[in-house]
Amino acid sequence: MSRRISIIASRSAESIFVCRWGHRAAYIESSQTLIVHGGKSDPTSSYSYTSAPNTGETLSLDLSTNSSTVSVAWKVIRKDGPTVAWHTLDFLDGGSEGELLVTGGEGGSALALQTRNDSTWIISPNPSFTGTVSYQQETNVVQPIRKVFSGSSRSVDGKTVFITGGEKNDGSGLGYKEAWAVASSNGVTYTSLPDLPTDLVHHQSVMLANGTLILIGGLIPSASSFLSLSSLYTLDTTKAASGWNAMSLRTSTDFPTSRRGHTATLVTDSDGNDFIYVVGGISGSLQGGSVLDDIWRLDVAKSSWEEVSSIASQRKRAGGDDPSARFDHIAVAIDQQLLVFGGRSLCGALTAID
Numbered sequence: 001m002s003r004r005i006s007i008i009a010s011r012s013a014e015s016i017f018v019c020r021w022g023h024r025a026a027y028i029e030s031s032q033t034l035i036v037h038g039g040k041s042d043p044t045s046s047y048s049y050t051s052a053p054n055t056g057e058t059l060s061l062d063l064s065t066n067s068s069t070v071s072v073a074w075k076v077i078r079k080d081g082p083t084v085a086w087h088t089l090d091f092l093d094g095g096s097e098g099e100l101l102v103t104g105g106e107g108g109s110a111l112a113l114q115t116r117n118d119s120t121w122i123i124s125p126n127p128s129f130t131g132t133v134s135y136q137q138e139t140n141v142v143q144p145i146r147k148v149f150s151g152s153s154r155s156v157d158g159k160t161v162f163i164t165g166g167e168k169n170d171g172s173g174l175g176y177k178e179a180w181a182v183a184s185s186n187g188v189t190y191t192s193l194p195d196l197p198t199d200l201v202h203h204q205s206v207m208l209a210n211g212t213l214i215l216i217g218g219l220i221p222s223a224s225s226f227l228s229l230s231s232l233y234t235l236d237t238t239k240a241a242s243g244w245n246a247m248s249l250r251t252s253t254d255f256p257t258s259r260r261g262h263t264a265t266l267v268t269d270s271d272g273n274d275f276i277y278v279v280g281g282i283s284g285s286l287q288g289g290s291v292l293d294d295i296w297r298l299d300v301a302k303s304s305w306e307e308v309s310s311i312a313s314q315r316k317r318a319g320g321d322d323p324s325a326r327f328d329h330i331a332v333a334i335d336q337q338l339l340v341f342g343g344r345s346l347c348g349a350l351t352a353i354d
Helices: 237-242 311-317
Strands: 024-028 033-037 058-062 072-078 088-092 099-103 121-125 133-137 151-154 160-164 179-183 189-193 204-207 212-216 231-236 244-248 263-268 274-283 290-299 304-310 330-334 337-341
Touching: 024 088, 024 330, 033 099, 033 330, 033 337, 088 151, 088 160, 099 160, 151 204, 160 204, 160 212, 204 263, 212 274, 231 237, 263 330, 263 337, 274 330, 274 337
Parallel strands: none
Antiparallel strands: 024 033, 033 058, 058 072, 088 099, 099 121, 121 133, 151 160, 160 179, 179 189, 204 212, 212 231, 231 244, 263 274, 274 290, 290 304, 330 337
């Protein structure tokens, strides 16, 4: 795969685009449509990282003309969805046209109690995706406590979503070791998995084609430290009862700075080689830490890291001048391109899709 990461400019003919962070995304392959839901928005730069209002909007982006030279327009599908940020969003039950599972998330000022067992929602796109969705809160599901900053990944067959770690949403900073498998064959069900080796929040998880789940980065609240990217946690989901293992990486190479709020995205090149691209994040305090704009990739077969670029250099190549360093953004791999949307820097929310 080429190391160049294509840049796609964004526009909004109807002036509906709103910068945001803490949002989540899913991609519908057949219609080449990106779906973005939730997050926090602050178009006037009037709020702090945590006090900004949540949005319940579900947006779509048509990427059928996928080119670095084409502008793309956002559409608001619905505005009245669950108003959550720092949640999880994954397709569930088979192919990418299925239901979207929402778990956890900070519920905003409209939610009086943020620590109940009530955070599971199903978002159902129209089967042919003609631009409609429906929402259903799963109130009768036995489910874990609402958390923020959990990791999530879908199984290879699409029938299970794996939820890992997370932070109690009460300001205590309490982190969790929990791991769950969520399925929907006969209604939504949660199955407990072996605990993580440590509590972990604001990390990323990636599912490989062989069923190996990899956890990358994040904060360990109980130790007030970050999980080093020199050693990653893995779980063989085909025999999950065996528990978690440490994936040791080659020590002869450099490693990315430890971080939280980054993205980690699996990209398979034309030769079938797997690479995990880590983009941005923040190292240190959420309110004053160092916001990163570097781009690293992990060669899974070689167990080695390589710094390949930065958001700034990619935007300069495309003629853009928006802020580059960011965290709490999203990244989606589409046809060996990596699309990065939104996020927050120390100066506020970002609007670019890179």
